[in-house]
Amino acid sequence: MEQDLSIITLISQASLFVQAIMAILVLASLLSWYAIAQRVMYFSMAEREMKRFEAQFWSGGDLNTLYQEGSNKQGLAVGMESIFRAGFKEFSRMAQRNIDSDAVMEGCQRAMRVAISREEEHMEKSLPFLATVGSTSPYIGLLGTVWGIMGSFHGLAQVQQATLATVAPGISEALVATAMGLIAAIPAVMSYNRFSAKLDSYMGKYETFADEFSSLLHRQVHVR
């Protein structure tokens, strides 16, 4: 009564419902890993850009030339640079029309706030999905397991002589679903926590930069 208990045969012998749950979990795992890889790349890119821009910004060069350099660059500005560009664009536009200095500052700050919230939106993209996968896929896997064990015990009730060998394969098969749920959930939860912590720290940095930049602009407005 040697039975092949490799994971592949267990999956192929599972009931349709359990197989569907396994498929959902595989899909969740695929999508969450896609999201994780994308987020890792995005955050590392944002970090690189931020370092480069901060070095450039505090090197004491003219803000106008900095803005022009950014415009000549291909692609959209990311992170801190986009905040700078939004604020400076608004500032230069309003300054040309000779408006009240307080109104200029207010407009600049508003533009920067909008840029910051847009950055936040970019950064937290697909984080809710990771949170969902992390919190629900263990339950989905558990549902598959419970269903599988139900079936296994149902079959057991129809057998006269029950041995461990009649129950064990069914339970082993059912437990594969829980294992898959956990395999999908653990990286999702870990990366969600890591990314949301990173998001917080980036938001703090952006807000600090926005404050610093607006104080610079404030000086320029009132010196004039």
Added chain:
Amino acid sequence: MQGFRLIPAMVTLLLHGLVAAVLLIGLPGISDSQELKAKPVVIQAKLVIDKVPPSRAKPAPPAKPKPAPKPKPVVKPKPEVKPKPAPKPKPKPKPAPKPKGPTAEEIRQKKAAEKAAEEAKQRALQEQIRKQQQEELAAALASEDAALEEAELVSSYEQLIAQLVTNNWSRPPSARNGMSVTVAIRTLPTGEIISASVVKGSGNEAFDQSALRAVKGLGEIAELGELAQQNRAAYERKFRHFQFKFEPTDLRR
């Protein structure tokens, strides 16, 4: 920005492909864990009828010894028969001299006739003995056949009961291989179990009690009731009182 789609997709597919490949081909660590395959646990309990073997042996030995001792008593009476005809001729010769009629030849003829009669008698007797022996042999063979048939029937019921009891037997965790407990069981012709008691304990009270519970838990063995109706003699001989030996052999310790 294209890199933000392509690279994660590739990373994801690579990772999942790797996991799938590991599952398909199997890593040494994983294949090791799979050697812990569930082996079918078979509980072996045998119905050992300790009292019955002597009783089962009895019907067989009587059949064999019978043909041997019986012919002897039969043969012995013949020698007794022989002397009878012997005295007869003695008185005859006595009256013979009285009439003095019968000549020596007549006497000789008579003697010859007597001898012939005697021989015929002996032959008839021998034939009778032979016939008797054959009949006895046939009877013994028949009884042996019947005993065999009955033994088969009984052993099939023994197996059935063994399976029923075994299925019903939940052993305590303290049960070990090599322990054995013999339970004496009394049943009614309806198949009902009247009593069960430990004849020879294993020394482990929980183990003994589990065996008793297994027997008493059956309550009634309907098949035994059927057997009692079909073959009352076999039931009375084997299953009215019998002993059951519990002996786990499949435990890990």
